[in-house]
Amino acid sequence: MSKTDTQKSASAAPQARTSHLSPEDRAAKGRALRDTVPRVSQAGWRLPKDRRDPIEILSESNEGRIPQLIPIRFGRMSASPFAFYRGAAALMAADLATTPTSGLRIQACGDAHLMNFGGFATPERNVIFDINDLDETLPAPFEWDLKRLAASVVIAGQYLELPHSDAARAVTDLVREYREKMGNYAFMRALDVWYDKIDLQKYEDRAGDPKVVATIRKRLAERLETEKHKTVPDYLYPKLVAQEGSKPRIKDEPPLIFHPTAELAPGFESGYTEGIASYRESLPEHVQTLFDRFHFVDLAIKVVGVGSVGTMCSIGLFMAADNDPLFLQVKEARASVLEPYAGKSLHPNHGQRVIVGQHMMQSASDVFLGWTRGLNGRDYYLRQLRDMKMSAIIEDWDTGMLRQYGRMCAHALARAHARSGDAAMIAGYMGSGQTFDDAICEFATEYSVQNHSDYRAFIMAIREGRIKAQVEEV
Known part of the structure; x- marks a missing residue:
């Protein structure tokens, strides 16, 4: 689907389920979308010829902000390419709008990166894992959230100085988890999808490394005790x-x-x-x-x-x-x-x-x-302000931790998308093989290079005095 087509349908709600069709029939409709937007078209990142200056887009996003705090914003973004990525949602939104989309819309997070997921207490005082920052939420194509989350895994891997192959495997794990969970939601009853949650105190992942899952559960138990x-x-x-x-x-x-x-x-x-x-x-x-x-x-x-x-x-x-x-x-x-x-x-x-x-x-x-x-x-x-809210602290993570946490985020994102979109059509479009996984992994890897290039341009703009940055004392 083209950028123009996306904008024409933009004011509509997330993709409505086709009335009275079985999950199998809706999945077939999703598979048919591949004729128009092949899954391999989701692969890679191609720099648009008319791409705007990233510094210009970031500066525009400062409009209406408190002037004396803008240098602090840029100072925090200057810490690393990963910190820059977290603050550059407006820049990636412009880039995602130039990529192919299936036309399958959901209620999107709009800023789905690793650090915008975490644990928090429900009104019943249970602690669940979910998306915890939805400032940019809006109905949009499901691929946009998934691509931003996938790219954040690669960039986090670079920040942690992990081998490139390990970061790629973590992304593949993430996309596979999203695809498989969406396949499960496609055949669940509507109320079961709506009531589903990720309970941190009971969290299990049969496909994950048992030792890593046990480590995560231990860390979560310690954090929960502290937060209580x-x-x-x-x-x-x-x-x-x-x-x-x-x-x-x-x-x-x-x-x-x-x-x-x-x-x-x-x-x-x-x-x-x-x-x-x-x-x-x-x-x-x-x-x-x-x-x-x-x-x-x-x-x-x-x-x-x-x-x-x-x-x-x-x-x-x-x-x-x-x-x-x-x-x-x-x-x-x-x-x-x-x-x-x-x-x-x-x-x-x-x-x-x-x-x-x-x-x-x-x-x-x-x-x-x-x-x-x-x-x-x-x-x-x-x-x-805080109600047992917990965000990830990634600085001491190894490859196993990154892969497992990415899977948790993918599960939470699939569950969130299934609540507003047509899970069967999305699952049908993605399919049961690795074609879609490999395409998103390729995009995430190549977009991480773009992010690093934009970060270098950002640091150069600070050095040249085009923008001001204030680095806070630790």
Whole structure:
């Protein structure tokens, strides 16, 4: 399918299942798509003749960000090609739009790399593994998410200085896992797909190396025990809050935590009454009852991540009693990086776009997920600041760890895509052999070279003074 065709269908919902057709019939329809877009056409990366300057695209993505934080964003991206890749979702979105697509659409993550998966607690207090960053979510071709995730494995392998052949095997493992899991979902009942989850405390992978799986489970158990002790009253509250007279106040730690000016975040004088009321209305009625127990106390800008640096990301402190705090992360929701190529969101508020995408893709979501719009016209979504959230720490990984973690991410991505797309058609298109696996592996390997080239250009732009970067002290 061409770029134009993708844009024409962009405003539509993810690929709807063909009514009353069996999984076998829908899989046959998926196989028929190969006549138009052969699986081998997904292989490799060819640099478009009219490809825009990557520095120009990255600079454009800074529009509307807090000016003094932009150098921190670029400083974090300058750390390595892997860090650069994490912050360059807009650049890859433009590149993916030039590649062939099957036309099979799903609710896409939009930024599916290794570090955007992890563990977190469900409202029932179970800990699951899933996609944990959906700021860029939008309906789009399923291949875009898979290609970005696959390329991140190769780039992570390079960052870890693993042999090229090991990184290639890790990518092949990842794509095979996605394909096989999608094949399973194709023949599952709709409710079984919707209720499926990856429980970290019970995680098993029969196809994985038992020793590696055991190591991962041990690490997860240790991390879970640590996170359980980091409860808000006992850990996060004293870390972030100081008592000023009779009133608690979030500590300023510039440039990463600071209170905004009235110009930057209008509404502080009134306690952000309008924005909080709008957020409350976005919550389910039973959650509104819970939220009403808390009252607003303070709000401060808090710099997070790599790609989000410079956007209006804040933490809000709410209190139900002296020893009963609630921290909500208030994240600015901008237009998805996929929007120029996959079409505009159907939702009037980008915070709502993110929340709907989370509910659609995650097997369980934060009870306090909601959205609002500020007096400054910016859209926001809110969630708990941390609720036993765990992200990967890859620095000491070997090949086995990378391969196993990649398989976990592929499983989570396939499950998320199967919830919104037609799993049988996607499975039919990919097939049961290695043709599709090899094609995506080839793309990921070649795109990693492009990423490294863009990173070098990025570092050169910093050295030449075209852009400013501030490297933080460790």
